[in-house]
Every structure is written in C-alpha cells, then in structure tokens.
Amino acid sequence: MDLQGKRAIVTGSTSGIGLGIAEALAGAGARLVLNSFTDRAEDHDLASDMAKRFGIEARYISADLSIGEEARNLVHQAGGCDILVNNAGIQHVAPIESFPPAAWDRIIAINLSSAFHTTAAALPGMRASGWGRVVNIASAHGLTASPYKSAYVAAKHGVVGLTKTTGLETAGQGITCNAICPGYVLTPLVEAQIPDQMQVHHMDRETVIREVLLERQPSKQFATTEQLGGTLLWLCSDYAAQVTGTTISVDGGWTAL
Known part of the structure; x- marks a missing residue:
C-alpha cells in the first residue's frame, strides 16, 4: 500500500485502536495527524517519534471532540485531509433508568456527533481533489446490542447510519465512506x-x-489493532473503490450469531 502524499487524520489516536490504525497509515507513507483531548508534551512526542520511525510528516492536534466546533476546527487546523478516520470514543455502563444524562450526552457527542462534524469539514476538500476515504470505527454494537450500554449502542448504530448516508452523498465522486465494526480488540x-x-x-x-x-x-x-489497520488500508486502496456505505465486521463471528 502506497499512501505517499495522502493526508490522514485519526481521531482518538494516542492509544489502542486509534494508535494501531495511525501506525498502519504511517507505514504506508501517509502524512499523519494524531489527536486526543489532552495537550501534553508526550502527545506531541508521540507524533515526533512516529515521524522518525516511519519517515513521514506527523503532528499532534488537541481537540475536545465533545464540542462540534472543535471537531470541525481539527480538520481545518490540519489543512484538510484525504483520509479521515473517526475513531474517538468513550463508554459508560449503567441501566437506562439510572444512566447519568451527562454521560449519555457526552457519549453521543464524542462517539457520534464528532464524526458528523469532522466529516462535514473534510468533505469539501475531498470533493475538490476528487478523492477521499472516510472510515468510521463503529463496533459490533453498531449492528447488535448489549444491556446497560444504551448510549454506546445508540451512538454506534448512529455511526453506521451516518456511514450509509455519507456513502450515498459522495457516490461517484471518488470518495468512499465505510465503517469498520470491531468486536473485542x-x-x-x-x-x-x-x-x-x-x-x-x-x-x-x-x-x-x-x-x-x-x-x-x-x-x-481477540481482534488485533494490526488487523484493523490492515482492513483500513484495504478500504483506502483502489481495490475498495466501489466499496462504500457499508460495514465490515472484524468480530470473530459475533454478529453472525
């Protein structure tokens, strides 16, 4: 996979799935923007280290993705992008009747609304260049449900719906939008x-x-971050140019049940 010259933004990418995906993109030569809500020296050092290891351009941009304006500004500060990976997410577990309203609002904002805002900010540049890839990291919980995870399940189902709509609105424009739905990683x-x-x-x-x-x-x-990174690289390739508005499960058969 050769993504030399392509600009990629990965939200929530200082650890876990996001970091694994960022490393896959860096290994393919993409110019990279890492993101989280903190603004520590180690965040910027992580980007610097990745730049040295992979011989790419990499930078870190802090943004509180619970705020729509900051989510959009992340894309603007990055100078736009060719590849947008909406990965940021949080979780809270509680029965519906005792689920804290503030936790519901924050999960919906970070897990779902931020993907809407970053996508809205990124699409004009993708349309202008005639090429783009939006990959939303959903979840097996975007296709099925579990008790006590009402906000997370609702948000991830919303991400799948947003993926379908984005795929339809960009079809035939050199842009694809798909969701990867991991199980346990x-x-x-x-x-x-x-x-x-x-x-x-x-x-x-x-x-x-x-x-x-x-x-x-x-x-x-378990699925691995390397497997998710490889799936994402395939979605960025010409082999997947006609794959859009759909979900790819990496869940060991969870959603086949």
Missing part, C-alpha cells in the same frame, strides 16, 4: 480489565478471556 484498556475479572469470577486469565470477555465472540480470539 486486545488494547491496553481491555488488558487492564482482565485482572479484575479474574478476581470477580475466580477464574484464571485464559478462562476469563474465553468465557467472560469473549463470551459473544465465537472465534474466542
């Missing part, structure tokens, strides 16, 4: 849950992974 955030689950369920590590975390993932294996 082994990230530092998931890794940190394992010891607590071992204690709660009185199980060893492998049993917790197989019977608790991956209960709904038939393969009983």
Whole structure:
C-alpha cells in the first residue's frame, strides 16, 4: 500500500485502536495527524517519534471532540485531509433508568456527533481533489446490542447510519465512506480489565478471556489493532473503490450469531 502524499487524520489516536490504525497509515507513507483531548508534551512526542520511525510528516492536534466546533476546527487546523478516520470514543455502563444524562450526552457527542462534524469539514476538500476515504470505527454494537450500554449502542448504530448516508452523498465522486465494526480488540484498556475479572469470577486469565470477555465472540480470539489497520488500508486502496456505505465486521463471528 502506497499512501505517499495522502493526508490522514485519526481521531482518538494516542492509544489502542486509534494508535494501531495511525501506525498502519504511517507505514504506508501517509502524512499523519494524531489527536486526543489532552495537550501534553508526550502527545506531541508521540507524533515526533512516529515521524522518525516511519519517515513521514506527523503532528499532534488537541481537540475536545465533545464540542462540534472543535471537531470541525481539527480538520481545518490540519489543512484538510484525504483520509479521515473517526475513531474517538468513550463508554459508560449503567441501566437506562439510572444512566447519568451527562454521560449519555457526552457519549453521543464524542462517539457520534464528532464524526458528523469532522466529516462535514473534510468533505469539501475531498470533493475538490476528487478523492477521499472516510472510515468510521463503529463496533459490533453498531449492528447488535448489549444491556446497560444504551448510549454506546445508540451512538454506534448512529455511526453506521451516518456511514450509509455519507456513502450515498459522495457516490461517484471518488470518495468512499465505510465503517469498520470491531468486536473485542486486545488494547491496553481491555488488558487492564482482565485482572479484575479474574478476581470477580475466580477464574484464571485464559478462562476469563474465553468465557467472560469473549463470551459473544465465537472465534474466542481477540481482534488485533494490526488487523484493523490492515482492513483500513484495504478500504483506502483502489481495490475498495466501489466499496462504500457499508460495514465490515472484524468480530470473530459475533454478529453472525
């Protein structure tokens, strides 16, 4: 994959899935903008390190994606983009009747509304150049549901709907929009849950992974950030030029059930 000269923005990209996708894009030669809501020296150092390792241009831009204006300004500060990866997301788990309204609002804002705002800001430049790729990182929960995750499930279903609409509005313009729907991915955030689950369920590590975390993932294996990065690179390729407005599940068979 050769993405030399292409400008890519990856939201929520200082760790986990976002960082893995950013590294895949960097490895393909894309000029990269990393993003999170913090503005620490280590955030900028992460971009500098990636630039050195991959021999690319890379920078970090802070933006609070719960604020629509900041989401749009992220794209403007980056000078537009050829590839937009909407990955930023947060989670909160609670029954609907006790789900904090502030948590609902923030999850919808970051997981769904930010993708609308960044896409709206990025599309004019993509149309002007006649080429663009919008990839939304949704979730298996964009296609199915689980209890106690009302805001997350609603937001990810919304991301899938936004993906379809964007694909229709840009069809035939050299632009595609698709959603990747991961199941459980082994990230530092998931890794940190394992010891607590071992204690709660009185199980060893492998049993917790197989019977608790991956209960709904038939393969009983985590997806990896490298697999998600590879899927995204394929979507950016000419091989996927007629793939738009759809979802690609990387969930070990979860949504086939």
